[in-house]
Structure formats: structure tokens, C-alpha cells
Amino acid sequence: MKTYLVGGAVRDRLLGQPAGDNDYVVIGETPETMLAAGFKPVGRDFPVFLHPRTGEEYALARTERKSGRGYRGFVVHSDPSVTLEQDLQRRDFTINAIAQAPDGTLVDPYGGAEDLRARVLRHVGPAFVEDPLRALRAARFMARLAALGFAVAPETLALMREMADSGELDALVPERVWQELARALRSARPSAFLRTLREGGALRAVLPEVDALYGVPQRAEFHPEVDTGVHVELVCDMAARLAPGDDTVGFAALTHDLGKALTPVEELPRHVQHEQRGLAPLRALCERLRVPAEHRDLALLACREHLNVHRLPELRDETVHDLLARCDAFRKPERVARLALVCEADKRGRAGLAESDYPQGRELRRLHAAAAAVRGADLAASGLTGPALGEALRKARIAAIAQARRAPPDA
Structure with a gap:
């Protein structure tokens, strides 16, 4: 079975960053041969399997073809003839389109390693515009990578503007927008998320209430x-x-x-x-x-x-x-x-x-x-109930605030 480590695990190791989960792509296999080898199927939209011992994800190599609006509008094709290079070509950014063989050899047909060295976030190919989620992913990656000196390639920003102008971003479902926003807010530089979306013309479509603040x-x-x-x-x-x-x-x-x-x-x-x-x-x-x-x-x-x-x-x-x-x-x-x-x-x-x-x-x-x-239970012991108890609790808490203000902060 020909397997390659792909995606974020390879990228983060090359950056010297802590790596997350390992994901693998499998070349030349079928769902039947994966099941025969003991893998457990988990993919709903395309063939993904869990390793019988490690539980790590192994996906069959696949290609994608645009068939409708939105990030779900794709036809997925997977069979043993799909090559590693074809699988990597469908990925969003060059830095995520690097594979590593079991012996450590890198397969990097789209220049991802060089973009890592140059600190550039660049799309893999023109199919980038077919998935509106990629505009959000570009911004979210920048929220994490800006602190490392990364910048978005001008040609990638141009494609983001094309997506925004076409109305394709309107097809994003709220849950995915929130998911990407929340991940950006957990990153070191949320400002890079906002700036990237704005430079790519997408902030007005995704967060118009925030976009309206610029220039005020x-x-x-x-x-x-x-x-x-x-x-x-x-x-x-x-x-x-x-x-x-x-x-x-x-x-x-x-x-x-x-x-x-x-x-x-x-x-x-x-x-x-x-x-x-x-x-x-x-x-x-x-x-x-x-x-x-x-x-x-x-x-x-x-x-x-x-x-x-x-x-x-x-x-x-x-x-x-x-x-x-x-x-x-x-x-x-x-x-x-x-x-x-x-x-x-x-x-x-x-x-x-x-x-x-x-x-x-x-x-x-x-x-x-x-x-x-000051607790209500303590005051209730005096026999107060209902509104009288509530008012007494309020007064006692106000008195406690007044006393704390008179005391030194470190008392």
C-alpha cells in the first residue's frame, strides 16, 4: 500500500511548528482493498478510512470537479488510477499540497516548500475560485501565519476578489463561516483574518457589520x-x-x-x-x-x-x-x-x-x-422571603461593594 503523509502535518513540520493530527493519502487502492486490510470507513462524501491500530485518517487519492454553487458543489472521483500529483492539485494552497513518503522524501509538484521558505500563502491553481470556503481559509491561515511573516500572494488576493465579485461567497453556509471565524479568533493575529478578507473584497460579504467600521x-x-x-x-x-x-x-x-x-x-x-x-x-x-x-x-x-x-x-x-x-x-x-x-x-x-x-x-x-x-441563603436565615429578601440582598451587596472600595485593593 503506497501511503504519503499530507497536508498540515507536513507543512507544520517544515515550519518547525507543533504538528497536529497526521493525515495520509493512499495511492492505487480501492474501498474494497482498504476494508480487506482492516481499515474502518468513515467518509460520507468521499472515501476516508481509519487505520485499524492508530486511528489515523487515510483517504484514497481523489480528484474533484465543480458541479454547482458553493463549497459542496463538487463531484468527487476516486479510483486506483488517480495519481498523487492529481490529488495534491485539488488542494487549496501550495503549502498544503506537499506530501512526504515513508522514507522522508518530499513530493512537492507545486512549489509549496519554496513558498514556506518565502513565507507566501499562494493558491495551487485556478480551481481555487470554485470553492468559496477557500477565501475564508486563506484569511484564517493568515490569522495563524502572519506572526511568522507570511503574506498572501497578490494573484491569490486577485482570485479572492473575483470570488467576492461573482457572488460565490453568498453560497457559504452560516455554520462554516462561524467555524472559520472562531478558529481565526483563537489564533495569534485575528487582525490578519480581517485584513485578508478586506483586501480580498470578501469582508463585506462575510461580516458586513465589521466591514462598515473601516473609514469611520x-x-x-x-x-x-x-x-x-x-x-x-x-x-x-x-x-x-x-x-x-x-x-x-x-x-x-x-x-x-x-x-x-x-x-x-x-x-x-x-x-x-x-x-x-x-x-x-x-x-x-x-x-x-x-x-x-x-x-x-x-x-x-x-x-x-x-x-x-x-x-x-x-x-x-x-x-x-x-x-x-x-x-x-x-x-x-x-x-x-x-x-x-x-x-x-x-x-x-x-x-x-x-x-x-x-x-x-x-x-x-x-x-x-x-x-x-454576600449570599441570599445567609439572609434567608433571618426569615426574609420574596421581594423583601431580594431587596435586602441588593442592599447588603451594595454595602459590601462600598466597604471593598474603602479598603486598599490588596487588603
């Missing part, structure tokens, strides 16, 4: 970067730095300022009430992409409350309590830490302010801990 000015004394779209890029990268791998925080960072795109022109560069204006487009985005409830809820909180957290030292004790209550912080305490991270990313995601301190985040967590230490 902000007050330079608060936002030296001025452009709201650039600010969101900086905030997303800061969120990835503060909460690496947390796409819940990342999504809230991405969407916290959507309301600034709706500021009347005559009010610019001020953005009064942008927090409230941002809630409707945020809900629409979440519904369209079927964003998980946990991500949606934190994003709505961050959109509505981030200026309140920034102004935390100015808020009255009861206002702090009510802010925490709106966050459902006493039932879901993890929200407070995440909200604090989003707000810190917002404050530090500005030109020249990346290393600035954000004491409001620490203080929000400290005041929440003080208030949460």
Missing part, C-alpha cells in the same frame, strides 16, 4: 489610530494576547463597537450612544451566523457595558451593583472575568497604548468578589 473616524485624543476598523483589529489582537485561544472573548472584542458604523455623519468623530446602537447589528450578526449563545451573550454585554467598565471609578456603589446584576454575575461569575478582559483589550487596543495599565479590570473583579460573598 474616532476622536484622536482617545483613539490615536482614528479609524474604527483599525481599532477593532488592534482590539482583536490584544484579546488574543490577553486570553489566548478564547474565541468567546475574541468575538466580544470583534463586535464591541459595531454601533460606531451607525453614528450620524454630523456627530462624527464623537460616538454618543454607540453602545446602544451596536446591539441591533450585533443581534443580526449572531442570528445570521448562528453564533453560540455563550458567545452572543458576552458580546451583547461587552457592547452595552464597556464604557461603564471604563468609567468604573466614577460609578456609584449601587450603579456598580446593578452593572454586575445586568451581567447575571452572581449566577455566572465567569462572565465578569471575561468582560474585564474584553474591556482591557478595548482600552489597550489603540495605537501606542498596548502596554498601558487597566486597573478597572482588576477592580471590577475585586468588587464582584466582595458582592458575591
Whole structure:
């Protein structure tokens, strides 16, 4: 059986990066011979098998032919005559179209190893435009690879623009858009995802609410970067730095300022009430992409409350309590830490302010801990019930916040 290691495992080893799962392509075999060798079939759309001992994936070499719109509009052909070079030709990027033989020899018909050395993300061939998902994959790969110095080849960006102009991206299903977005938000440079989509003309099709932020000015004394779209890029990268791998925080960072795109022109560069204006487009985005409830809820909180957290030292004790209550912080305490991270990313995601301190985040967590230490069960022991118990609990928690504010932060 002629097998070759392919895809990300080869790419990452050549980059000196930690490798993920091993995937193999098999040449010259049939489903029947794979079953006879003990492999377990798992592929629904094309022949993929699990190794009987290692559980690793082995796929029969195949070609693909476009048959309809969208990334599912393909006819897959697999038989023993399909060559390794033909299988690699159907792949998206040259750096993913490298195979490695069992003896370590590389099979690299499309120059992927050289593109790895040159730090270029380049499509394999003109069939790239047939799969709209590849525009998203290019952007998502850049979210991971930009930190290593990669750039998208100009000719690949040109094909992305062709796909965007043709309307092919409209065929993307929400679940796949969200999957690629979430993976980008878990990467080191989410800003590269946004920039790549925008340069390829695809951001307006995939995330129009975010695309609308570019070119919207902000007050330079608060936002030296001025452009709201650039600010969101900086905030997303800061969120990835503060909460690496947390796409819940990342999504809230991405969407916290959507309301600034709706500021009347005559009010610019001020953005009064942008927090409230941002809630409707945020809900629409979440519904369209079927964003998980946990991500949606934190994003709505961050959109509505981030200026309140920034102004935390100015808020009255009861206002702090009510802010925490709106966050459902006493039932879901993890929200407070995440909200604090989003707000810190917002404050530090500005030109020249990346290393600035954000004491409001620490203080929000400290005041929440003080208030949460007051429990309803303790007050219920005094015989209070119903609305009376709720009001007593609120007053006791406000008192705890006031006492914590009088105490030194490290007391």
C-alpha cells in the first residue's frame, strides 16, 4: 500500500511548528482493498478510512470537479488510477499540497516548500475560485501565519476578489463561516483574518457589520489610530494576547463597537450612544451566523457595558451593583472575568497604548468578589422571603461593594 503523509502535518513540520493530527493519502487502492486490510470507513462524501491500530485518517487519492454553487458543489472521483500529483492539485494552497513518503522524501509538484521558505500563502491553481470556503481559509491561515511573516500572494488576493465579485461567497453556509471565524479568533493575529478578507473584497460579504467600521473616524485624543476598523483589529489582537485561544472573548472584542458604523455623519468623530446602537447589528450578526449563545451573550454585554467598565471609578456603589446584576454575575461569575478582559483589550487596543495599565479590570473583579460573598441563603436565615429578601440582598451587596472600595485593593 503506497501511503504519503499530507497536508498540515507536513507543512507544520517544515515550519518547525507543533504538528497536529497526521493525515495520509493512499495511492492505487480501492474501498474494497482498504476494508480487506482492516481499515474502518468513515467518509460520507468521499472515501476516508481509519487505520485499524492508530486511528489515523487515510483517504484514497481523489480528484474533484465543480458541479454547482458553493463549497459542496463538487463531484468527487476516486479510483486506483488517480495519481498523487492529481490529488495534491485539488488542494487549496501550495503549502498544503506537499506530501512526504515513508522514507522522508518530499513530493512537492507545486512549489509549496519554496513558498514556506518565502513565507507566501499562494493558491495551487485556478480551481481555487470554485470553492468559496477557500477565501475564508486563506484569511484564517493568515490569522495563524502572519506572526511568522507570511503574506498572501497578490494573484491569490486577485482570485479572492473575483470570488467576492461573482457572488460565490453568498453560497457559504452560516455554520462554516462561524467555524472559520472562531478558529481565526483563537489564533495569534485575528487582525490578519480581517485584513485578508478586506483586501480580498470578501469582508463585506462575510461580516458586513465589521466591514462598515473601516473609514469611520474616532476622536484622536482617545483613539490615536482614528479609524474604527483599525481599532477593532488592534482590539482583536490584544484579546488574543490577553486570553489566548478564547474565541468567546475574541468575538466580544470583534463586535464591541459595531454601533460606531451607525453614528450620524454630523456627530462624527464623537460616538454618543454607540453602545446602544451596536446591539441591533450585533443581534443580526449572531442570528445570521448562528453564533453560540455563550458567545452572543458576552458580546451583547461587552457592547452595552464597556464604557461603564471604563468609567468604573466614577460609578456609584449601587450603579456598580446593578452593572454586575445586568451581567447575571452572581449566577455566572465567569462572565465578569471575561468582560474585564474584553474591556482591557478595548482600552489597550489603540495605537501606542498596548502596554498601558487597566486597573478597572482588576477592580471590577475585586468588587464582584466582595458582592458575591454576600449570599441570599445567609439572609434567608433571618426569615426574609420574596421581594423583601431580594431587596435586602441588593442592599447588603451594595454595602459590601462600598466597604471593598474603602479598603486598599490588596487588603
